[in-house]
Amino acid sequence: MITETNTCNCANETDQEKYARIEQVIEEYKDNEGSLIQILHLAQGIFGYLPLELQKFIAEKLNKPLSEVYGVVTFYSFFSVKPKSKYAIRVCMGTACYVRGGKKIVDKLQELLGIEVGETTPDGKFSLEVMRCIGACGLAPAITINDKVYKQVNPDKLKKLLKEFK
Numbered sequence: 001m002i003t004e005t006n007t008c009n010c011a012n013e014t015d016q017e018k019y020a021r022i023e024q025v026i027e028e029y030k031d032n033e034g035s036l037i038q039i040l041h042l043a044q045g046i047f048g049y050l051p052l053e054l055q056k057f058i059a060e061k062l063n064k065p066l067s068e069v070y071g072v073v074t075f076y077s078f079f080s081v082k083p084k085s086k087y088a089i090r091v092c093m094g095t096a097c098y099v100r101g102g103k104k105i106v107d108k109l110q111e112l113l114g115i116e117v118g119e120t121t122p123d124g125k126f127s128l129e130v131m132r133c134i135g136a137c138g139l140a141p142a143i144t145i146n147d148k149v150y151k152q153v154n155p156d157k158l159k160k161l162l163k164e165f166k
């Protein structure tokens with residue numbers, strides 16, 4: 001069972017404190033069946049992402065080869081090996097969105113943010129990704145910013161939209 005104390009996202013916590021909390025999580029979950037995914041999930045909740053150092057730490061504590069941990073981390077898209085941005089922007093490049101200008105949206109966002117797809121702005125504020133259909137095809141093109149969906153997005157209005165997140 002996932003307990004609240006283990007998922008606390010305490011600001012100002014040092015890496016050392018985070019590792020200590022992750023160690024507690026490992027102790028608590030290591031004997032459960034399928035514990036690796038649970039532990040990785042909680043570790044990401046505590047640390048924010050799963051850098052290689054942290055994967056090594058988890059592998060050692062679980063007596064598992066790093067390759068097994070790394071294999072799981074890279075297999076599931078909800079695990080991230082890079083720090084996450086505050087606002088994750090995803091542009092739908094499914095057929096309907098693509099046909100209705102998805103590429104122009106990507107180009108405009110790249111220009112406005114000064115990053116390429118797959119990158120995060122140096123201040124850690126925005127990341128840019130593309131994704132497949134999210135089921136809003138009738139109101140294409142669509143993008144998401146974190147969990148919110150924006151439909152019928154006009155590339156010329158993106159600058160204004162981004163300002164809401166400044």
Ligand code: FES
Nearest residue numbers: 094097133136137
């Ligand atoms: S193709 Fe973009 S929402 Fe379906």
